[in-house]
Amino acid sequence: MTTTFGIEEEFVVLDPATLATADLGDVAVRELAAGEEGTVTPEFFASQIEYASPVLGTLDDAAEALGRFRRRLGDWAADHGVLAVGSGTPFRIGAHAEVHAADRYARIAADIGALAPDHQINGLHVHVGIADRDTGVHASNALRAWLPVLLALSSNSPYWHGRDTAFASWRAVHSRRWTTYGIPPVFADAADYDRGIAALTGLGATSDAGTLNWNVRLSQRHPTVEVRVCDAQLDPGSAVALAAIVRALVVAGPVVAEPAPGYGDAALWHAARHGLSADLADPGTATIAPARHAVRSLHAAIAPALRAAGDLRRVERFLSDALRAGTGATRQWRAGRHGPPALGALYRESLTRDALAPTPH
Template identity: 55%
Template sequence: MRTTIGVEEEFVLLDPETLVPVERAREAQDALRRTGDGFGRVMAEFFPSQLEFASPVCETAGQALASITGFREELSAWAAENGLIACGVGLPYRVAQEAEVTDEPRYREIASHFGLIVRDHQLNGLHVHVGVADRDAAVAASNALRPWLPVLLALSANSPYWNGVDTGFDSWRAIHSRRWTTHGIPPRFLDAADYDRRTVALRGVGGTSDAGTLNWVVRPSERYPTVEVRVFDAQLDPETSVALASIVRGLVLASAGRATGTQAAEIEPELLDSALWHAARNGLAADLLDPRDGSLADARAVVRALLDAAAGGLAEHGDTAAVSAVVDRILREGNGATRQRAAMTEGGMRGLTAAISADAVSTY
């Protein structure tokens, strides 16, 4: 049985010489709103250097790819005309320490709870929505996705630098995210009623003011009939974003018994949390937690298990070949973090600038 996907991509505007964020996202948003309406929605983000694009509800991966590619074309053109670059990276290479959050009531309210953490929260992600029957189905999908989230992070890790320094992590964004009140992989819930009871109890605790401040990397959407996966760093190219979305859809279908695939074991929460940190550090360069039995295994073998788990849903939507091609490239050439480091090694700052620009054409 087929279902829908939606893709949300966050971008940051940078000075091409210094790679420091530039607070002109509102201008870009205003200029691109008319164009964006044809492809999806353009929205403000937490900092004035950031903006988010949300695709429409898509029946096919091809529709999602056309949507985000069209927006990237327009955004990259606007940035070039204004002496900037627009980037799909988990974190900017450098940050402006004096940056203030976007002047909107919600962002000011969130910022009021997080003190010095706010200044560093210049994170950019890829969020994937998969259509589900109801909230109970969304919770069931969240439960089933939990063991696969570390390998999904490893594939998508694209934030090795912070303040001009190589952090030694493939996803420093994932490490930043751990400082929120809720973070990482959520607990297992019995059903939607259990989820609602436990998340309502969190409100007012720490910085959790509402459902939107639950910073778990998968959660039922409060606005749409979807399960939302938020584990991914923003991506360098649109093909990878859509391939990751397609994999998530395949896993969700398998979790609902609507497609067959490799089954994950029940993994203890402390092991899953450690595995997410492990994936943020190593990416695909070493081993990863194998969801089939909770052991550490070669990263390539775990990626293949991931594709096996999603295989039925990928085949149902005609996505197998496209996803396999993208994953094969990632295994051959590296995730975004590897590609950023290679660009820096080969071409210095100019090489990195060229590699991270959110061009519509694949950077593979």
């Protein structure tokens, strides 16, 4: 039986000359939502939009859905003289950036106070279908150790206010300031999970289950476990491959030794700082090892599930390319050395370019 999944991609609209945010998200939603398979909605800031795919069964389904929407988004951006970008953070913030007018976003902005102007972050969220909520909790427990590796592989937010942060994922740094963040606790079952949510509701900015900012959580709207650790991706191929990895982790349920208290949170910080360019926490050996070793452990854990789904070759190509050429952050750094015009060209070209698409025979 095929394990279904869904993908949510967040994009930011930028001015092509300054690479600063442009508050055209509502215009994009209004003009792109009609007739779209999946949903197109606003996000926290008026410069952001989110695309949520329909329920997917295969990577080909995912590539088709994401590719179709990204092409429409790219055409829309060209018509309006802007860039639509898949990056965990925008290069610059516009002078008059506004939180979206929706009541929910206004309430969240009030709850987080002076953090609100910095909450300009874009993620790739992967939903994986589960039989029941107990199964989802068990998947969350199994995923915990692999979240730093997923963050490193997806790292794609090196710039903030036009400056190099020296972090591969500056989005992850912003996320750390939320009331809840990072690796969720271990829960015994769904009832235990629900007790945890009830205890947190009302604390800080956790007004309901939808404001939990753990890197993994159970969806309140769908029968899925939702993995939220990944940065938004420059290109559709990377988004699809990461979704395949997440699905395989849920299906495989790899069990590894529980690290020392605090280890996982430190490993997330380390992954945000370095991406794949340095050592990484390796769940397979419970050591700090070269990034390629951690990726090799991930491959070993999920290869049977990937092979059964027909996803192995595409994911192996993604992992090989990431280790050889770097993540989205590396690509942004490489382009950024030649100035904002080169970075803008990277954003424009990557939006619809699926470098991992199978070669026609």
